[in-house]
Amino acid sequence: MDTASLWQAVLGEIELGVSNGNFVTWFKNTRLLKIQDGCVQIGAPNVFIKQQLEKRFNDLIAETLTKNDVAYTTIEYKILPTSSLNSRRVKDEPVVLQNQTAQPVKVTNRPTAPTSANSLTHSYRQGLNERYNFDNFIVGGGSELAYAACQAIAQNPGTKYNPLFLYGGVGIGKTHLIQAAGNGIIAKNPGASVVYVSSEQFIQEFLDAIRFKKNTDFAAVYRSADVLIIDDIQFIAGKEKTQDELFHTFNALHQANKQIIITSDRQPKDIPTLTDRLRSRFEWGMAIDMQAPDFETRCAIIQSKAETHNLSLTPTVVEHLANYVQNNIRELEGALNQLIAFCEMRNVDPTLEVAVALLGNTKARPKHLSAKQIIERTARHFQISVDELLGPKRDKEIVVPRQIAMYMLRSELHLSFPKIARELGRKDHTTAIHSVEKIEKEKAFDNEVRVAIADIKERLYA
Amino acid sequence: MKLQVTQENLNRALNNVARVASTKNALPILSNVLIKTIDNRVCIAATNLNIAITHYIGSKVSEEGSITVPARLMQDFVASLPSGIIDIKVDDTKLRIKADKYNSTINGTVADDYPVMPQINNGSTWNVPAAELKKALQQVILAASNDDARPILTGIFFHTHEGHLYIAATDSYRLAEKRIMPLAQEVKLLLPASAMQDLLRIIGDADEEIVVTHDDQQVLFTVGDVELVTRLIDGVYPDYRKLIPTSFSTAAVLPKAELVNITKVSSLFARESAGSVTLDLDEDEKQISIRSIASQLGENTATASAKVTGTASITLNSRFILDGLGVINDSEVSVAFNGKLEPCVIKGVEDKDYIHLIMPLKS
Numbered sequence: 001m002d003t004a005s006l007w008q009a010v011l012g013e014i015e016l017g018v019s020n021g022n023f024v025t026w027f028k029n030t031r032l033l034k035i036q037d038g039c040v041q042i043g044a045p046n047v048f049i050k051q052q053l054e055k056r057f058n059d060l061i062a063e064t065l066t067k068n069d070v071a072y073t074t075i076e077y078k079i080l081p082t083s084s085l086n087s088r089r090v091k092d093e094p095v096v097l098q099n100q101t102a103q104p105v106k107v108t109n110r111p112t113a114p115t116s117a118n119s120l121t122h123s124y125r126q127g128l129n130e131r132y133n134f135d136n137f138i139v140g141g142g143s144e145l146a147y148a149a150c151q152a153i154a155q156n157p158g159t160k161y162n163p164l165f166l167y168g169g170v171g172i173g174k175t176h177l178i179q180a181a182g183n184g185i186i187a188k189n190p191g192a193s194v195v196y197v198s199s200e201q202f203i204q205e206f207l208d209a210i211r212f213k214k215n216t217d218f219a220a221v222y223r224s225a226d227v228l229i230i231d232d233i234q235f236i237a238g239k240e241k242t243q244d245e246l247f248h249t250f251n252a253l254h255q256a257n258k259q260i261i262i263t264s265d266r267q268p269k270d271i272p273t274l275t276d277r278l279r280s281r282f283e284w285g286m287a288i289d290m291q292a293p294d295f296e297t298r299c300a301i302i303q304s305k306a307e308t309h310n311l312s313l314t315p316t317v318v319e320h321l322a323n324y325v326q327n328n329i330r331e332l333e334g335a336l337n338q339l340i341a342f343c344e345m346r347n348v349d350p351t352l353e354v355a356v357a358l359l360g361n362t363k364a365r366p367k368h369l370s371a372k373q374i375i376e377r378t379a380r381h382f383q384i385s386v387d388e389l390l391g392p393k394r395d396k397e398i399v400v401p402r403q404i405a406m407y408m409l410r411s412e413l414h415l416s417f418p419k420i421a422r423e424l425g426r427k428d429h430t431t432a433i434h435s436v437e438k439i440e441k442e443k444a445f446d447n448e449v450r451v452a453i454a455d456i457k458e459r460l461y462a
Numbered sequence: 463m464k465l466q467v468t469q470e471n472l473n474r475a476l477n478n479v480a481r482v483a484s485t486k487n488a489l490p491i492l493s494n495v496l497i498k499t500i501d502n503r504v505c506i507a508a509t510n511l512n513i514a515i516t517h518y519i520g521s522k523v524s525e526e527g528s529i530t531v532p533a534r535l536m537q538d539f540v541a542s543l544p545s546g547i548i549d550i551k552v553d554d555t556k557l558r559i560k561a562d563k564y565n566s567t568i569n570g571t572v573a574d575d576y577p578v579m580p581q582i583n584n585g586s587t588w589n590v591p592a593a594e595l596k597k598a599l600q601q602v603i604l605a606a607s608n609d610d611a612r613p614i615l616t617g618i619f620f621h622t623h624e625g626h627l628y629i630a631a632t633d634s635y636r637l638a639e640k641r642i643m644p645l646a647q648e649v650k651l652l653l654p655a656s657a658m659q660d661l662l663r664i665i666g667d668a669d670e671e672i673v674v675t676h677d678d679q680q681v682l683f684t685v686g687d688v689e690l691v692t693r694l695i696d697g698v699y700p701d702y703r704k705l706i707p708t709s710f711s712t713a714a715v716l717p718k719a720e721l722v723n724i725t726k727v728s729s730l731f732a733r734e735s736a737g738s739v740t741l742d743l744d745e746d747e748k749q750i751s752i753r754s755i756a757s758q759l760g761e762n763t764a765t766a767s768a769k770v771t772g773t774a775s776i777t778l779n780s781r782f783i784l785d786g787l788g789v790i791n792d793s794e795v796s797v798a799f800n801g802k803l804e805p806c807v808i809k810g811v812e813d814k815d816y817i818h819l820i821m822p823l824k825s
Contacts, residue, residue, distance in 0.1 A: 021489040025511070046693050047580050047679045048511040055578045079679055081696050216609060255736055280758070 007032035010064045017060065026052055031080060038073035040065060043080040050077045128186070128196045132179035138304055140297025143173055146288045150177045150261075154184025157192070157227055157259035161286040163250075166263045168290030169454055171330035174263040177290075178229050181261060185227055195225040199235045203242045210241075218245075223252045227259045233282075234264045238273045247278055254281075267447060289447065293329060298322035301329060302336055309340055316352045324359055327454070335359055369460060371409055371423045378405040381456050390425040404452060406432050407439035412460070463499055463527025463552040467519060469545045469561065475506040475517035476537040478664050478688055482515050483508040483533035494530035495537075496576045497550075497557070499523045507579055508533060513657045513692040514579050515664070528573035531557050535568060580691050585677035588647060590627070592668045592685060598629055598640040599658050601789040601816055606655035607633030617652040617695040623703070630702060631655065634821075636782050637702055637805075638789075641815040651681055652699055657692035664688050706819060707805065712772030713798035714743050714750045715811060721750075721795060722787050724764035728754040729780035731762040737779040738823050741797065741806075745770045750797070754780070776802045777823045783808065786818035 010032070015023045030053070031043040042061070044050040053061065054077050062075060134154070139147045149161050164181075166174045182194045197205075209218035222228060228249070236242055253260055264271060267289075268282035293301065299322045306313045313321075321339070325332040342358050343350045379389045382401040389402055402424060409420045410432075420432040442449045476495065485493040487510065496507040502523055507516040529552045539559070540548075549560040557568045599618070607615035619630045627645040631638055664685050665672070673684040676694075683690045728739045731754040739754040751765035776799050787795065792810025799806040799822075808818045 021487075021491075024488040025492070026489075046511065048509065048514070048577060048693070051578045051580050216611075220611075251734065251736070 003032040003034065006068060006070070009068055010061070013064050013067065014057075014060060018057075025049075026057065029080075033078060035070065035072065038071065040070065040072045040075045041078055042075065043078050045080055047079060050079055053077055128182045128194060129179055130183060132176045133183050134180045136304070136308075137173065137176055137180055138293075138297060138301045140293040140300070142168070142291030142293055142297075143177070146174075146177055146290050149286060149288055150181040151184070153259055153261065154181050154188065157185050158257040162254065162257070163260035163262055163282065163285040165268060165282050165285065165287040166261070166290055167265065167267055167287065169265060169292060169327060171328035171332075172290050172292050173329055174290055175231055178231065178261045178263055182227060182229050185259070192226040193224065194227040194229065195222060196229040196231070198231045199233045202230060202246070203236065203239055206242050206245055219249070222249045225253065225258060227261070228253055229261045231263050232265070233262045234266060234271050236274070237271050240275070243275050243278055247275070247281070250278070250281055254284075260285075266451060270447070270451070292327045295322055298326075298329075298332060301332060305333060305336055306340075311340060311343075311350065313350055314352070317350055317355050320352055320355050321359075369412060371413060371415065374408045374412060374456075374460065375405050375423065377456050377460055378408060381452060381459075400449075403435035403439050404449070404456070406435040408453070408456065410436045412457070463497075463529065463550070464525035465499060465504060465521045465523045465550050467504060467521040467548055467550065469540065469543050469548050471519040471521075472506075472548060473540050473543075475504075475519050476533075476540055478517050479506050479508045479515045480533040480537040481508075481663075482510050482513060482660065484510045485534075487511075491530060491571060491575050492577070493533060494571065494576070495533045496528065496530050496573055498528035498573060499526045509577055509579065511577070512654065513660060513690060515660065515691075516579060516689045518687045518689075527552050529555070529557055529570045530573050530576050531568045531570035539566065539568070580680055582675050582677050582680060582682050582691075585675045585682075586647060587673060587675045588645060588649070589671045589673055590642065592665050592670055592672050594642055595672055596662060596665045598642050599662055601640050602629050602631045602638040603655055603658055603662070604631075604785050604789065605633060605636050605638035605818075606631035608655070609633070613695050614652065614697040614699060616655055617699070618655050618658050619699045620649055620651040620653060621699075622647070622649045630699075632700070632702060635779075636786070636821065637705070637819040638786075639702070639706070639817050639819075649676075651676060652695045652697065653681060653692055654695055657690070661685075661690055664690060705805065706817060707798075707800055707807065709800075710772075710798035710807070711800045712743050712770075712774040713796055714768040714770045715794060715796045716750060716766055716768035718787055718790060718793055718795045718810075720766040720768075721797070722784065724750075724752050724766050725780050725783050725787070727764045728752040728762055729784065730754075731756045731759060732780050734758070736823075737781045738777055739780040739783075740775055740777045742775045743768075743770050743773060743797075745773045752780075774799070774801065776806055778806060778820050779823060782820045786820065790816065790818065 007030075011027055011030075014027055018027075026049055029045045030049070033041040033043045035041070042053065044053055058075060065072060065075075134147075134151060137143075137147065146166050149164055152160050153164060166177065168174060179196065182196055185192050186194055205218060209215050230246075236246065250260060262282060267287065268274065268279045271279070274282075299318050302318050302321050303313065306318075317339075321332065321335055325335055339350055339355055339358060342348075343354065348354055375389060376386055378401055379386045382397070384398060384401060388398055389405060391398075406420050406424060409415050409423060410417075415423070417429040417432040417436075420436075421427065421429045424432075426432065439449065439453075443453065480495055483493050483495055487493065492510060494508075496505070498505045498507070499521075500518070502520070503518045504521045504523070505516055505518050507514065509515075543561045543564055546562060551558045551560075552570075555570050555572060557570050559566050559568065602618060606618060610616065615633055617631070619628075621628055621630075622645050625644055625646070627642045627649060629640050629642065661683055664683075668685055670686055673682075675682040675684070678694075680691055680693050683692075725739065729737060732739050734756045735754070739752050742751045742753065744751070748767055748770055749765050750768045750770065751763050753761070753763045755761040786808045790808070790810045790813065792812050794811040795808060796811055797806065797808055802822055803824070805819045805821055808820065809816060
């Protein structure tokens with residue numbers, strides 16, 4: 001039996017005989033160095049442990065060795081060099097004074113990071129999915145600018161648009177774009193360390209770091225990144241300590257001209273309880289509003305997705321799908337996948353009839369909604385009462401919700417203008433026309449209105 | 463065990479010792495302090511397996527014995543007792559304490575399980591005045607690193623060079639070195655900075671000789687009645703001496719207070735840039751000025767007149783400058799360097815023993 005497995009057997013037996021605390025403290029990091037001429041040599045990590053083994057556990061060790069058929073006359077204890085015990089430590093690296101690049105926390109030795117990262121939960125590139133690249137991103141009107149910015153970053157990370165802040169609703173391709181940027185950087189420079197995390201993961205790791213006292217590891221991983229990508233930053237709202245940590249990480253990276261890319265579902269100034277200093281930093285580089293794809297882009301997305309599945313769709317089916325889901329590419333893909341799966345299983349062609357039968361008619365969709373529901377939901381969203389909404393008051397806080405309600409009645413239920421006016425207790429249908437037009441216009445540039453409409457819709461169909 | 467001690471002595475001993483006992487360890491007994499009688503003295507001891515501190519206090523021992531009790535509780539309890547005589551008695555695993563109107567029992571564990579305090583057999587010994595060592599440690603310890611990934615840099619390097627005892631520390635961005643005193647014997651020890659922090663606390667205002675005993679694995683500092691044993695960090699300390707420049711192309715001499723002032727002012731504008739400030743030395747104008755820029759806040763230039771040789775600039779971390787100035791005792795200091803990528807040396811004009819070296823920032 002070699003010394004390692006013999007010692008394992010001995011330790012296994014000792015572990016049963018002493019308390020866990022004793023075992024972990026005194027025995028865990030010991031080694032059996034050699035057995036020679038009747039002398040057993042045992043290595044201990046430090047002088048305290050060596051003395052304890054000599055004075056208190058010598059008999060126990062002797063007894064256990066005998067049980068394992070080891071013939072010996074003496075036991076000797078030696079102190080192991082530190083480096084042989086702890087692989088986390090950086091070995092044999094010459095220590096020289098070094099100029100700092102302007103940040104006090106510079107981690108000088110990259111090799112520590114990947115190993116120490118094991119104690120955190122991800123390695124360098126985890127989170128980056130190679131499936132996402134620029135080639136399979138379909139650029140539409142709402143995402144042109146974001147696409148161009150991400151491509152510029154992939155070419156020259158850290159020089160332009162730093163930080164890049166992308167915001168927009170769910171399922172419009174934010175994650176795809178930033179992952180493509182990350183993959184693009186790695187493709188161009190395979191040595192780059194690209195760290196991609198969701199803010200939820202960042203928070204979790206920060207908590208773990210506090211809990212297991214690994215703050216330096218945590219800082220080492222994030223502050224040594226060449227590119228830091230954080231997805232869905234809005235979840236950091238209200239987490240003050242994490243915001244602090246992010247703030248310092250942000251500064252360290254930005255000072256060193258490392259690229260930072262962040263996404264959120266809304267603008268930095270709309271994220272509640274985000275500290276001002278983070279907010280101002282997010283707004284520092286370039287903030288780009290990504291908007292839902294237009295009809296043509298949706299059609300292009302469907303066609304390209306269908307091609308990857310080797311399926312050809314007729315233009316009418318594509319148009320039906322593009323009309324069926326209007327705001328969310330993820331849902332769009334879902335609908336397409338549903339159609340593909342259905343056709344494969346039933347072995348039928350994806351015709352318009354099949355699509356309509358499977359997904360239902362777009363126009364048929366909001367049938368279960370009533371005007372009353374829309375009005376109530378809108379009122380509740382703005383935290384005013386239905387009576388106020390329907391009443392005569394013309395304060396701004398009530399007028400805007402009233403106009404949004406009219407817009408919703410028009411866009412969701414396709415009601416006539418006179419009917420809309422009646423639903424809201426107005427006599428004149430021109431009020432309704434004006435309101436709907438106004439909201440349609442505002443929707444194009446006022447994010448607040450857009451968010452409100454999306455939110456109300458989401459709740460209506462939930 | 464049965465004995466009498468004064469509250470003052472016991473309190474002082476517990477304050478020195480209990481800090482070491484840690485609740486974070488896997489072995490519960492390590493959060494206890496050991497109380498043990500030796501002849502007519504009581505020894506209070508604790509260890510975290512990296513360092514061990516033992517404090518001996520005089521007492522009237524009427525029955526020998528030993529016990530361990532939770533360190534925190536014992537310390538807090540004794541600290542809140544009135545001064546005067548305390549009666550201590552051990553029944554099995556219970557420690558009974560009686561003082562004035564207080565009567566309490568603390569549940570402990572038998573001392574047999576407590577780790578053996580390390581001993582040094584046939585090591586070499588030398589002495590150093592407490593005040594000297596304290597001053598030297600205070601001047602050097604701030605330059606030690608606290609990054610465990612590079613254990614060597616978390617140490618304070620005690621060594622002899624040309625017949626003198628030196629201590630030095632560096633985190634690879636700055637370096638501090640202090641010459642303490644002439645010492646005939648050869649010394650080369652790398653001690654954990656954290657243990658030296660504990661030593662500083664123990665030294666306090668003591669002004670006696672500290673006896674240092676060491677073998678190749680551990681060092682024992684004896685400060686009066688207190689003993690501190692720490693392990694050595696193994697590894698070879700970098701040959702830092704060749705990094706200290708001997709001549710300078712640019713230098714300025716000015717009152718320390720003025721340099722502190724202009725650095726502090728500039729550091730206000732350097733918070734965003736990790737404390738980065740630029741020093742401009744101008745021989746013709748006979749002045750030193752410190753610049754800093756904060757992209758959002760604004761910028762600042764603070765100037766002081768100084769004896770300057772050479773005209774050049776260097777960018778440094780203002781926090782490091784202030785740290786360095788904070789431990790220099792002279793009223794006049796010199797700032798000297800060779801070009802903006804070479805180390806900058808700050809030292810007192812009169813003080814030939816202390817040197818503080820800061821690496822510039824690449825701006």
